[in-house]
Amino acid sequence: MNMIKGLIKKDLLNLSSYKASLIIVIFCCGIAIISTGSINYGPIIICTILGMISLSTFSYDEISKSNKYILGLPTSKKEIIKAKYILAIGATIIGGILGLLLTILVANMMNYLRPEELININYESLIITTIGGMWGISLIQAIQIPSIYKWGAEKGRIQMFILLFLLILAILGIGFLIMKANLNINLEMIESFMNKFGIVLLILAMVVMFFISYKISYKIYKNKEE
Template sequence: MKGLIIKDLYELIKQCRFVVLLCLVYMIIAIMGESSTFFLAFAIVFISMLPITLMAYDEKSKWDSYAITMPYTRKEMVLSKYILSLIGILSMSILYLILRGTTLLIMDGSLSKLPGMMTSMLPMILVAILFSSINFPIIFKFGAEKGRLAMIILCALVGGIFGASAASAEEGGDFFVSIFSSIPNIVYPIAAVILLIISFWISVNFYEKREL
C-alpha cells in the first residue's frame, strides 16, 4: 500500500506539476480576494480529482496489468487512489489555513476570523469528497478513457449548480455558507465518511470484476 501511494505521489509531481501549480494559484487568489469561496472551492475540488488524471496515465502505460502481478490486491489499488484524493484535499485545506492565518496576522494582527473560515471550508471539503465518491466508481468500472465523458458531464452539472448559486448570492456574500448554513457542522464529516465508504465498496466491486 505504501509503495502504491509513493508511486502515485512521484507520478503526480512528474506528470501533473502544472495542474498542482494551477490549484495553488487559485488558492492564492482566494487568500488575497474578498470573495474567495469560489476560487478556494475550485482548488480543493480540482486537487481531489488529480488521482483520476493519474489513472488515465496508468491506463495508457498498462500499469494495472503489471500491478496485478505484484503483491498488491485490487482492493489495495483502489484504496490507494482514495487515500491520495484525501491527501490532496487535506493538504490544500491545511495549506490555505496556514497561509490565510499568516495573512490575517500581518494585516489584522488577529486570528479571530480563522474559526469562521474553517467552518465555511467544511461544505467545500464535502463537495470535493462528493466529486471523488461519484467519479471513482465510474472510472473503476469503465476505465479512464471511457469514463471521462461521464466525469465531464458530472463536473459541468455540479459546477453549473454552484456557479448559479454564486451568481444569485448577495454581493460580497459567501454562497457556500448561504446554501449550507442550516446544516449542523457535525453533519459534514459524517456525510463524508458515509460517502467514502459507499463509494469505495462500489469501486472495489467494479474493479474486481473488470478485465485488465
C-alpha cells in the same frame, strides 16, 4: 501495508510533474485574496485542485497500461483500490488544511503590511467554508472513482458529469416538489440545527460517501478483466 505505500508512492511520483502548476495556482489564489479581500475561496480552490489532481493518477495508469503489471505484483485488487482512495481522501484533506492555513497566513500578513485596508477574517465561517469545499470535492471523488473503474479514465469523466448533473437535477426536483406541496418548513430550526451539528454531519456524510463508493469500486474492479 507496504504494498499500499508503494502504490501511493508511485502515484505521488507520477503527480510530481504538477508541482509547478500547483505553486502557480497557490500564488494566484494569494493574489486573488489580496485584491478582493475575499478569503473564503482560497481553501475551496486549493482543495478542489488537489482533490482533482489526485484523480489524474488513473489517467497515468491508463496511458502506461500499468494495471496489468501491477496485478502481477504481490498485491490484490483490494489494496490497489485502497491506495487510490487513501490518495484521493488524503489529497482532499491536505488541500483543505493547506488552503485554510495559506489563506489565514496571507490574510494576516496583508493585515500586518496594510493596516489601513484590513481583511475581515471570520475563522468560524472560514472553517465551515473549507469543510463545505472538502465535502463537495469528496462527493465528486466518491462518484468519479467508481465511474473510472467502470468506464475508464476518459469515459469515466463524462459519466461522472452526467451522474452529477442527474444528482443536481434530483435535488432541484425534490426542492421543487417541496415548494409545490406547500410544506411548512421551519428554516430557523434547520439553521440552528445546522449551526450545531453541520460540521459533524458533513464529515459523517463524507465517511459514508467514501465507504459506499469504495464498496462499489471494489465490486466493479473485482470482476474487471485487464
